[in-house]
Amino acid sequence: MTKHYLEASEYLYNYKHAPEESSLCALEQRTLFGEESDNLIKSTIKIEPSRSPFIKGGRLSILFSDKSVQAIAEQVDQIELKNQSFKVRFLKINDLSSKQKIEYAEQRMIESEIGWKINGEAQMKNPDILFGIVPFEGRWYFGTYQESEPVWLHHVKKPKEYSTAISTRLARTVINIAVPDPSGLRVIDPCCGIGTVLVEALSMGGIQIVGSDLNPLVVQGGARENISYFSYDGIVEVKDIAVEEGHYDVAIIDMPYNLFCQATPEEQYAIIKHAKRIADRVVILTIEDMDQMILMAGFTIVDRGVANKGKKGLFSRQVIVCE
Known part of the structure; x- marks a missing residue:
């Protein structure tokens, strides 16, 4: 099996802004990424998430994408962690409608389903690597997650x-x-x-x-x-x-x-x-x-x-x- 060494070529950024900031946020997004979005932007452009005051949460460096959580779970054992600990987090900022929202208990189940398949030591506090999983535009995205700092x-x-x-x-x-x-x-x-x-x-x-x-x-x-x-x-x-x-x-x-x-x-x-x-x-x-x-x-x-x-x-x- 080919090992995956945490290299990404696409990224997801979580955006959030107040209504009065919409014009300014959109201008920044157009300049950085060439597009606008109310919450998530997927791009091949990599920036530090702490650069922008509108990036809430951070940046997901995409490792796998598929139509279901189960399909993602079948792929994550390819990851080579090199004795590093990890944690999986369900990212709450997504494009699901109110009727599609995933409740807390199911979020924890998704994290557990992915985590059990990763070859490494799970660590809930201060892990070496933080993974994220999020639904977006009908697909699921999984990767390393870097939190932003204000x-x-x-x-x-x-x-x-x-x-x-x-x-x-x-x-x-x-x-x-x-x-x-x-x-x-x-x-x-x-x-x-x-x-x-x-x-x-x-x-x-x-x-x-x-x-x-x-x-x-x-x-x-x-x-x-x-x-x-x-x-x-x-x-x-x-x-x-x-x-x-x-x-x-x-x-x-x-x-x-x-x-x-x-x-x-x-x-x-x-x-x-x-x-x-x-x-x-x-x-x-x-x-x-x-x-x-x-x-x-x-x-x-x-x-x-x-x-x-x-x-x-x-x-x-x-x-x-x-x-």
Whole structure:
């Protein structure tokens, strides 16, 4: 019998979002996977589940797929565990209708049926390998399961904060939209403020990002202090985007609008124009309609979404992807 060494080529991601987050979540999904879904996305694209605040639970790396649990059970003895302990978990986020829902007792039976067929030591607490099984689109999927961690929640409380700064949750989503695949890309946040975007990008690892802001107070006593507080290593300069000489693959710009850094329409346009000069792809966050400015600067708007704050969406930011 051919042994299976836990290698996967397809993945299932569990998504969940509040109604007011639907536009933003859909934009992130389109950027990362090229499709949208209310709960589950199956893709050949592999990402760390903790990257997204909308991935609830984690990522299933698919090892086997079949029409029934019994058919899956007949295949799992192919798995080579190399003396590692394991646990099987029924994943509750699935696409079953309310009439098809599998109750708790049956979920445990499914886990047991699969577990008995795996050659290895079952361990309920802290297993070496966590397996998952889930029904989706009329089939059953089984594989290794990696749980997500809400990393951004650890960054909510910072030494320096502004009431108008974007949330860590939004910052993390914007990074995914701006840099779906960070391999070899150079990224800049040239209006970084207190560094919320920088902290989230640095926490993901593998993203080459630098920050700058023309306000020395928010750079020295804001962004740098916040980055250092979370033990990340990032470069933040006191610099106006107008004098930025480097060229980047991506720029992320949260347009200035608060009391610390008011910007006139002329200054807003200048920021967008300079962003076009220094970066190939730009993601703009704005509370105002800036489509005309963006088009005048020579950009094409390739996608967009809305980040609503609160269930009634009384405060919204547009997230605009420009190339």
